[in-house]
Every structure is written in structure tokens, then in C-alpha cells.
Amino acid sequence: MEIPNVADKWTSGVNEVTIGATKDKGGSRQKTITVGGSKCIPFMDFEGNPGHKPVIAMDVYDIPPDDWTETLTRPFADVINDPAQWAKKCVEQYGADLICLKLDGIHPDKGNKSAEDAVKTVKSILAAVGVPLIIWGCEHDEKDNEVMPKVSQAARGENCLLGIVSQDNYKTLTATCLADGHSIITMAPVDINIGKQINILVSEMDFPLNRIVMFQSTGALGYGLEYSYSIQERERLAALTGDKMMSMPVICDVGHEAWRSKEAKSNDNDVPQWGPREERGPMWETITATSLLQSGVDIIRMNHPRSVAAVKKCIDRLY
Amino acid sequence: MISIGERINGMFKDVREAIKNKDPKAVQELAIKQTEAGASFLDVNVGTATADPAGAMKWLIEVIQDTVKTPIAIDSQKFDIIKAGLSVIKNEVLINSSKGDPEELDKYMPLAKEYNASLICLTMDKCGIPQDVERRMEIAMKIVEKAVEHEYELSKVYIDPVLFPINVDQKQPALMFDIFNQIKMISDPPPHRNVGLSNFSQGTKEKRLLARIFLTMGISYGLDAAVMDVLDKDLMDAAITAEIIMNQHVYSDSYLTACRK
Known part of the structure; x- marks a missing residue:
């Protein structure tokens, strides 16, 4: 029996966004990363060009995270106090495509570090690694508006991806990124209408x-993954049918969200029936990432090297 | 919504004068204004006043193409004028229009295919314009059959069920909604559903209101293209809003801004 061809035809696609700038483009990166470009539903390449492979950004924090379990800190134990070395390890040993520097330390409740401190950290990472950089503020509007413009200026010409901007706080960082040649992450918490x-x-x-990446906030497996999934799926369909304001590549924050779940971080003694955390933690992060990949994700922020390796393998096999 | 701007038509005095004096200014202005208003296509019709309609069609198209990149809809009832227009086309193009007789479609569809053009097909034939749904659908089905026969992409076919002016036959507009619905299901992908909107309210005292309400109701039944007054901002915004209500675009507070782009 002949199987009917049920492939859909799409008229548009996801924008291509390039992050990073090499020397000839005014930056100092050894390579750039281009994401997006898909003209089909994820993994349905018989309907159109699948575009660029999703990439993994490994998180590096400007202060040692105080809520990480030992399973998560161990792979970074020797570098956790030195963001530059931490970034280097992520790239050289764990195969990160790019680094996401999370500036938690500038938050008034988490250290209240100064803009000068943040600039120093950014510069040290740019010097230590050749991959493009994502720089993520502390999500405290006032502090971000004070620090991020200085960070942006310090990284001028590097075409970093800076975030995040929201409906209520976007003007300062948008103007700064425009002036300094960076790309930007727009955020709407699980709301497609506000996302647009x-x-x-x-x-x-x-x-x-073509310098905007969207972030819908991420739900981990068991913690609202399906909300992120359905919004990202709808965004992809809107992009494929020509909605210019929904055609941006998508970033999601898998590492941080997955490792907040009790399933990932509980001690072995407390839940012996769940198996060892060394296995289940990375597994929780991996499953969150691979599930969301199917909704249409272009950049995944991740934490544990084992999850990174597993998700990279999955992407390589499916693309 | 595929909006086909109707204004470059020799029936209007400014365009008629422009053709007569070979003065491109009025045409250029209309091309720019309609493009800025969001027209998907610019309809070009030389009207009846010129002695050399094929030459006038070519001149109009060249003037427009030198001014804007908006695709053109070549509007004529004469095959030769359509052909003359196609000979100078540079971008995407729509032919407006062919009747639904098989022998007409056998002429127009290969021509459209040759120029990679879309084609408006009217549900009328040598017997005239049907007054009912059934006979219109019969012609619509023949149009689809012909497209399949000529291996002409159905996504390039625009079926126009020929909307009567409301002050000519008030029973007609309501029949259209049923027809849009049925054409949507005639094939996969279905042909587009088109009407000549201004014709519908011509000679009435509430021309714009009637056009606006018919368009929004039509969209709710699957109308997706119209030859219309794109310079009527309320009409364009009403169309966008109807599409938002029908969940054809993602809502946002600035949806008008987003869709106007």
C-alpha cells in the first residue's frame, strides 16, 4: 500500500541569529554561533530545512551558587570560585558551544556586587575562552539597568547575547545593546501574548x-514543562506561517530549573527508592532538555556535564 | 488577509489622466500609498478610455515596478492585455481574472504557470453568473479539476464567487459565506477565497461600513483575499482584528502594529 505524503508546506521560518564576533568583525571570538533558520517543525526535516542545530550554553556564575547540590558542584569544584577558569573548563572539557554568564552576584540580596566587578568578570571570561558569550543579568530591574549597560560597553563589538528584557523593563538594555552591537533576549513568563x-x-x-532571541521562562519536567512546551510549539508554528514577531529563535533555561526540582536534588538517604542522585539528577536535566527540544528550542542553558554530553549526543543523532 | 489594492484603475479620474498624459506622478503616489497601507498586491486596470490598452498596461506596470516592490495584480478581461502586462513583470504577480469555462481555464492556467503567476478564477461562465450556491460550487470544482489537470498549484488559485452589490440583490451576500466555507474544504491545500469588495457596496450611502462588515463576516467564514480599498484604514484594521478573533495570528496588545508591518 502506498503511504500518502502528509508533509505540510511552510511559507516562512525561524530567523537566523548569529552570536559572537570574530576579529575581522570587530570582536575577539575564535568562532561564532548561528542559531535558528528552521523552516519545519523540529525533527521533521522532510517538511523543510531544519536550520541550525540547537546549541548548548553552559552556565557559569559570577559567585559560587549557594543552592547547588554536591552532585552538581563536584565537576566544577576546582573552578567554582573563578568564573574564567569555570568557563574554560566548560568549553575545553565539557564541550559547551557557548557560555552563559549568570550575574547572580550583582543582585542586591545575593552579594550586591558592583558594575565594576561584573565588567571584570566579563572581561576575564572573554579572555579565557573563544566561544560566544551570553550575559544574563540578575533579574532585579533596577540593578540590571545599572550594571548591564556597563557590561555591554565593556564587551562592545563582541556581539554577545544579553538579557533579559521584559514588557516592564526593556528600554535601557535595548538601547544599550543597539549601541554596542549585541543581540538581546526578550522574556515573557509563560505568556505567548506578552512574548509577542x-x-x-x-x-x-x-x-x-535578527538580533532577538525569545525566552518564555522554562518549566522543568514535572514543574510546568508542558506550559513551556506548548508555548514554544505555538511560537514555532507562528514562525512557520509567517508571523514576523514570533519568528525569533528560542532559548530555555533547563539547568537551573531541572536542578531546583526535588527529584534532581534530594539526598539518596531521603528517597532511596528513587535511585542515586548521581544518576537521577543529570537524568532529570537531560529529559527536560530533550523533551523541550521537540517543541522548538535553539539554545539550551545547561549545568551538569553528563547531561550536556547526553543532550549533545541526542541532538547529533537526530539532526 | 491578502489585500489587493484597487486604486490604480483607469476608472478613476487621476489614473485616467495619468495614462492619457503619460504622467507617472499620480500612479507612483498611489503605488507608494497603497504599499504603505499594507497592500499585498497592487491591482492594475487600464480602464476603458485608452486606445492602446496593452501599451497602457505595460506603461503602468513599469511605472509601478520602478517605484515599489509590491507584487502586481494585472486586471483585465482581455487575454491579450494580460499577456502584454505579464511580458514586463519583474516580481510575483497575480492575474485578475479568468472565467470558469473550461476553455478559458485551458488558456489562462498554462499562461499563469509559465509566469509562475497566481490566478483569480471567477465562478461564472458563458451561461452568466450563477445566482445560487450549488451552481457556483459546481464551477469552483471544475476550476480545481482544471488546476489538477494542468498541474497548476492550488495554492496559486483564487476562486472568486462573484459578489453582487447589496443594492442589486440582497439575498446574495449571505450565500457567499456558505461558499467560502465549502471552498475551504474543496481540496488540500484549498484555493484562496477572493471577492471584489468595493463592488459590493457601490452606489450605497454606507459604502465603507458595508464593506467593512462584509469583510469581517467573510473572514470568519474563510474569506482570505479581496480586491479592496486598502487606503481605508478602518477597513484594514477591521480585517486584522477579524483574523485575530479567528485565531489566525497570535494576539498581543500591539497586534495592529505587528500585523500592519
Whole structure:
């Protein structure tokens, strides 16, 4: 029996966004990363060009995270106090495609570090690794508006991906990124309508659409993954049918969210029936990532080297 | 919504004068204004006043193409004028229009295919314009059959069920909604559903209101293209809003801004 061809035809696709700038483009990166470009539903390459492979950004913090379990800190034990060395280890040993520097330390409740400290950290990472950099503020609007412009200026020309901007706080960072040649992450917490709105607002400041990456906030497996999934799926369908304000590549924060779950971080003694944390922690992160990949994700922020390796293998086999 | 801007038509005095004097200014302005208003296509019709309609069609198209990149809809009832227009086309193009007779479609569809053009097909034939749903659908089905026979992409076919002015036959508009619905299900992918919108309210005192309400109701039944006054901002915004209500775009507070782009 002949199997009917049920492939859909799509008229548009996800924008391509390039992160990082090499020497000839005014930066100092050894390579750039381009994401997006898909003209089909994820992994359905018989419907169109699947675009660029999803990439993994490994998180590096400017202060040692105080909520990480021993399973998560051990692979970074020798570098956790030195963001530059931490980034280097992620790239050289654990195969990170890019680094996501999370500036938790500038948050007024988590150290209240200064803009100068943040600039120093950014510069040290740019010097230590050749991959493109994502720089993520502390999500405290006032402090981010004070620190991120200085960070942006310090990394001028490197075409970093800076975030995040929201409907209520986007003007300062958008203007800064525009001036310093960086790309930007727009955020709407699990709300596709606000997600589109923030993209419109940023684009109305003449920010180029091909320098925007969307973040819908991420739910880990068992903690709202399906909400992120369905929004990202709908965004991809909107992109494929020509919605210019929904055609940006998508980033999700898998590492941080997965490792907050009790299933990932509980001690072995407390839940012996769940098996060893050394296995289940990375597994929780891996499953969260591979599930969300199917909804249409372009950049995945991750933490544990074993999860990173497993998800990279999955991506390589499916693409 | 595929909006086909109707304004570059020799029936309008400014365009008629422009053709007569070979003065491109009015045409250029209309091309720019309609493009800025969000027209998907610019309809070009030379009207009846010129002695050399094929030459006038070519001139109009060249003037427009030198001014904007918006695709053109070549509007004529004469095959030769359509052909003349196609000979100078540079971008995407729509032919407006062919009747639904098999012999007409046998002429127009290969021509459209040759120029990779889309084609509006009217559900009328040598017997005239049907007054009912059934006979219109019969012609619509023949149009689809012909497209399949000519291996002409159905996504390039625009079926126009020929909307009567409301002050001519008030029973007609309501029949259209049923037809849009049925055409949507005629094939996969289905042909587009098109109407000449201004025709519907011509000669009435509430021309714009009637057009706006018909368009929004039509969209809710699957109308997705219209030859219309794209310079009527309320009409364009009503169309976008109807599409938002029908969940054809993702809502956002600035959805009008987003869709106007």
C-alpha cells in the first residue's frame, strides 16, 4: 500500500541569529554561533530545512551558587570560585558551544556586587575562552539597568547575547545593546501574548529582528514543562506561517530549573527508592532538555556535564 | 488577509489622466500609498478610455515596478492585455481574472504557470453568473479539476464567487459565506477565497461600513483575499482584528502594529 505524503508546506521560518564576533568583525571570538533558520517543525526535516542545530550554553556564575547540590558542584569544584577558569573548563572539557554568564552576584540580596566587578568578570571570561558569550543579568530591574549597560560597553563589538528584557523593563538594555552591537533576549513568563508584545516593543526601538532571541521562562519536567512546551510549539508554528514577531529563535533555561526540582536534588538517604542522585539528577536535566527540544528550542542553558554530553549526543543523532 | 489594492484603475479620474498624459506622478503616489497601507498586491486596470490598452498596461506596470516592490495584480478581461502586462513583470504577480469555462481555464492556467503567476478564477461562465450556491460550487470544482489537470498549484488559485452589490440583490451576500466555507474544504491545500469588495457596496450611502462588515463576516467564514480599498484604514484594521478573533495570528496588545508591518 502506498503511504500518502502528509508533509505540510511552510511559507516562512525561524530567523537566523548569529552570536559572537570574530576579529575581522570587530570582536575577539575564535568562532561564532548561528542559531535558528528552521523552516519545519523540529525533527521533521522532510517538511523543510531544519536550520541550525540547537546549541548548548553552559552556565557559569559570577559567585559560587549557594543552592547547588554536591552532585552538581563536584565537576566544577576546582573552578567554582573563578568564573574564567569555570568557563574554560566548560568549553575545553565539557564541550559547551557557548557560555552563559549568570550575574547572580550583582543582585542586591545575593552579594550586591558592583558594575565594576561584573565588567571584570566579563572581561576575564572573554579572555579565557573563544566561544560566544551570553550575559544574563540578575533579574532585579533596577540593578540590571545599572550594571548591564556597563557590561555591554565593556564587551562592545563582541556581539554577545544579553538579557533579559521584559514588557516592564526593556528600554535601557535595548538601547544599550543597539549601541554596542549585541543581540538581546526578550522574556515573557509563560505568556505567548506578552512574548509577542515584548518583541514588538523592542522592534519599535528599531532593534533588528535578527538580533532577538525569545525566552518564555522554562518549566522543568514535572514543574510546568508542558506550559513551556506548548508555548514554544505555538511560537514555532507562528514562525512557520509567517508571523514576523514570533519568528525569533528560542532559548530555555533547563539547568537551573531541572536542578531546583526535588527529584534532581534530594539526598539518596531521603528517597532511596528513587535511585542515586548521581544518576537521577543529570537524568532529570537531560529529559527536560530533550523533551523541550521537540517543541522548538535553539539554545539550551545547561549545568551538569553528563547531561550536556547526553543532550549533545541526542541532538547529533537526530539532526 | 491578502489585500489587493484597487486604486490604480483607469476608472478613476487621476489614473485616467495619468495614462492619457503619460504622467507617472499620480500612479507612483498611489503605488507608494497603497504599499504603505499594507497592500499585498497592487491591482492594475487600464480602464476603458485608452486606445492602446496593452501599451497602457505595460506603461503602468513599469511605472509601478520602478517605484515599489509590491507584487502586481494585472486586471483585465482581455487575454491579450494580460499577456502584454505579464511580458514586463519583474516580481510575483497575480492575474485578475479568468472565467470558469473550461476553455478559458485551458488558456489562462498554462499562461499563469509559465509566469509562475497566481490566478483569480471567477465562478461564472458563458451561461452568466450563477445566482445560487450549488451552481457556483459546481464551477469552483471544475476550476480545481482544471488546476489538477494542468498541474497548476492550488495554492496559486483564487476562486472568486462573484459578489453582487447589496443594492442589486440582497439575498446574495449571505450565500457567499456558505461558499467560502465549502471552498475551504474543496481540496488540500484549498484555493484562496477572493471577492471584489468595493463592488459590493457601490452606489450605497454606507459604502465603507458595508464593506467593512462584509469583510469581517467573510473572514470568519474563510474569506482570505479581496480586491479592496486598502487606503481605508478602518477597513484594514477591521480585517486584522477579524483574523485575530479567528485565531489566525497570535494576539498581543500591539497586534495592529505587528500585523500592519
